[in-house]
Amino acid sequence: MKEETNLNVLLRSLKPELNEGEFVFCIVSDYNALQADEVIMQFTENEGTTIIIKKELADRLLLSYSFVASWITLTVHSSLEAVGLTAAFSSALANAGISCNVVAAFYHDHIFVDKNDAAKAMEIINRFAE
Numbered sequence: 001m002k003e004e005t006n007l008n009v010l011l012r013s014l015k016p017e018l019n020e021g022e023f024v025f026c027i028v029s030d031y032n033a034l035q036a037d038e039v040i041m042q043f044t045e046n047e048g049t050t051i052i053i054k055k056e057l058a059d060r061l062l063l064s065y066s067f068v069a070s071w072i073t074l075t076v077h078s079s080l081e082a083v084g085l086t087a088a089f090s091s092a093l094a095n096a097g098i099s100c101n102v103v104a105a106f107y108h109d110h111i112f113v114d115k116n117d118a119a120k121a122m123e124i125i126n127r128f129a130e
Contacts, residue, residue, distance in 0.1 A: 003079035003107075010085050011128040013076040018122055022055040022115055024065035025101070033061050040071070041103050041110075052103070052112070069101070070118035072111040072125065080104060092124050 004010050023040065027048040034051075041052040058065055078085055086102055086109065093100045093113070098121050101112040113121045 003077050003082075005079045005082045007082065007084045007088070010076055010078055010082060011088055014089070014125055014128050015075040016111075016122055016125045017073045017075055018118060019071040019073060021071070023052055023069045023071050023112060024055045024058045024063075025067060025069075025112075026051050026053065026058050026063040026065050028063065067101075068115050069112035070115045070121075072113065072118070072121060074109045074111070074125070077107050078104075078109055080106070085109065089125055089128070092127075093121055096120060096124055098124070 004013065028034070028051055029048065034053075034057075038057055039051050039053055041050075043050050053063075055065070055068055074089075086104070089111070090100055090102065093111075098113055098117045100121070103110040103112070111121070111125075
């Protein structure tokens with residue numbers, strides 16, 4: 001799979017997929033109750049470690065959260081060196097009043113939007129292919 005850097009090609013090739021489930025961002029200090037395959041993302045900041053996990057797991061572990069999200073994966077293999085991709089889709093979502101939280105992984109970009117905005121976000125992102 002070749003990584004793409006050309007913004008026009010990237011935008012026409014986004015092919016977003018809506019992942020099933022509800023997802024939350026939590027702060028954790030103890031990983032003993034978690035399995036590595038249950039954590040979608042982990043990032044350590046000075047203030048603590050953020051994880052993204054399924055809402056039902058957070059509820060089961062009594063972890064607090066304030067934002068319930070849907071997870072959209074852009075299936076195009078975007079290069080980590082690509083310029084303008086995040087700005088393009090985040091601006092389009094912002095213009096529609098949709099906040100997005102973006103995680104860039106090696107192969108794909110992942111967008112977390114309020115669960116109530118998922119269908120509209122998918123519609124907006126799909127417009128780039130037109």
